[in-house]
Amino acid sequence: MKAFILKLYGKSDQFAFVDISRPTIKPDDILVRVHAVGLNPIDYMIPKGAFKPILKFQLPATVGSDVAGVVVEVGSQVTRFKPGDAIFASVFDSGTGTLAEFAVVPESAAAFKPDNLDFVEAASIPMVGLTSWQALKERADLKPGQKIFIPAGSGGIGTFAIQLAKYLGAHVGTTTSTANIDLVKRLGADDIVDYKKQEFEEVLQGYDVVLGTVRGDGIAKSLHILKPRSRVVSLVGPPDVAFARAREMNFLMKFIFGLLSRNIIRQAEKREVEYSFLFIHPDGRQLAEIGMLLEAGHIFPVIDKVFPFDQTREALAYLEEGRAKGKVVVKVK
Structure with a gap:
């Protein structure tokens, strides 16, 4: 599968699209076919090395933490999701990334995608x-x-x-x-x-x-x-x-x-x-409650710009300029 990888800290040219093996999952994980990834300031700050003492992030590593997509495989201990379910999640600080064709998501971090949102809109929400x-x-x-x-x-x-x-x-x-x-x-x-x-x-x-x-x-x-x-x-x-x-x-x-x-x-x-x-922690139960507010129309996504997967570098650079109104999203599928 194709993934957007950070090879080394501190240099903007250390990003690369690479072909890697499809990830394997643990008993309490789900494997997600990624449709879209919401970008956040942390995604361009991590590569600068600012969070090295804090985060579970070992290089080389896939970048990105927000995701919306479809479950393709579930671990043996997963009870809430099954293949074919549409989900959204944040995997921030879990040691894995989402800017790839497939992403590993802990069951505890995921929630069902709100029915009234498409995958791009859903990916803009988690963090x-x-x-x-x-x-x-x-x-x-x-x-x-x-x-x-x-x-x-x-x-x-x-x-x-x-x-x-x-x-x-x-x-x-x-x-x-x-x-x-x-x-x-x-x-x-x-x-x-x-x-x-x-x-x-x-x-x-x-x-x-x-x-x-x-x-x-x-x-x-x-x-x-x-x-x-x-x-x-x-x-x-x-x-x-x-x-x-x-x-x-x-x-x-x-x-x-x-x-x-x-x-x-x-x-x-x-x-x-x-x-x-405050440092965010992923929480699928909270995300499910947020999903209900979105479905009820109490809150709506605000998206500035959507980039194709092969323009992820440009998407991160655009976000870092600090002029986006709402979220920047990368569409993977």
């Missing part, structure tokens, strides 16, 4: 859906009537998280460019700051939750719009000691992450704000 779900419902415990700030509202995470927050009954603030104001309005955003004209920290106030999605000084600035006893859930770092403990890292990594997060945690504590770093 942004699970990240938003785990951040808003689990970590932030977002309640009806609370105010949440979700910057970069027209991006992959933003377009999903805004819709989920509105479904949960929250008041949503976001930032975007002038050209994307109508899009984030359609998604449900209440307070919209054109970042080319205004600084959000000078406009917004009285927020209960910030979802950190933008690198740089955005998280430190967001502390100024929060009420006391509020929360910042960061998807972009810095990682904290709690994250290192959860992944059972050694003392050195705990120490390093403690140093990296010390400054922002101190700033947050001064304003009575709780800071935490």
Whole structure:
């Protein structure tokens, strides 16, 4: 089968399409004929080597984590799926990849594809859906009537998280460019700051939750719009000691992450704000609940551009430019 492989860290020319054997599965895995793969920023960050100390990723390795396709084989212990089932999943941090003609998916990570979505639409959902779900419902415990700030509202995470927050009954603030104001309005955003004209920290106030999605000084600035006893859930770092403990890292990594997060945690504590770093974990049960919201029309996919499989390099480069409205998807079949 054909697969898109990363051979070495740190160099953009280390990607290659190669012919490899069709993968074998473990008793609790399913083998999926890949129809489409949703791309995420992590897919162009991993090759740079930024996550080497954290992820289960041994080179050479197939790139990609989101997938939608059809089950062609099931392991001996699989009970929820059978050959012919259409599924979608994230295999992030499982040691396998999805940018290939066939992909191995742990049964626990998969859910049935929503009937009202095609494979491209379904492939756009898993990572942004699970990240938003785990951040808003689990970590932030977002309640009806609370105010949440979700910057970069027209991006992959933003377009999903805004819709989920509105479904949960929250008041949503976001930032975007002038050209994307109508899009984030359609998604449900209440307070919209054109970042080319205004600084959000000078406009917004009285927020209960910030979802950190933008690198740089955005998280430190967001502390100024929060009420006391509020929360910042960061998807972009810095990682904290709690994250290192959860992944059972050694003392050195705990120490390093403690140093990296010390400054922002101190700033947050001064304003009575709780800071935490969130790293997505695949969860098929959560994805099934997200699928029900999609089938009911409470949330809809936002896709910027679809690339054919043989243009995967170009798709990753386009995503890295940071101008996509919603998701970038590679169509494999």
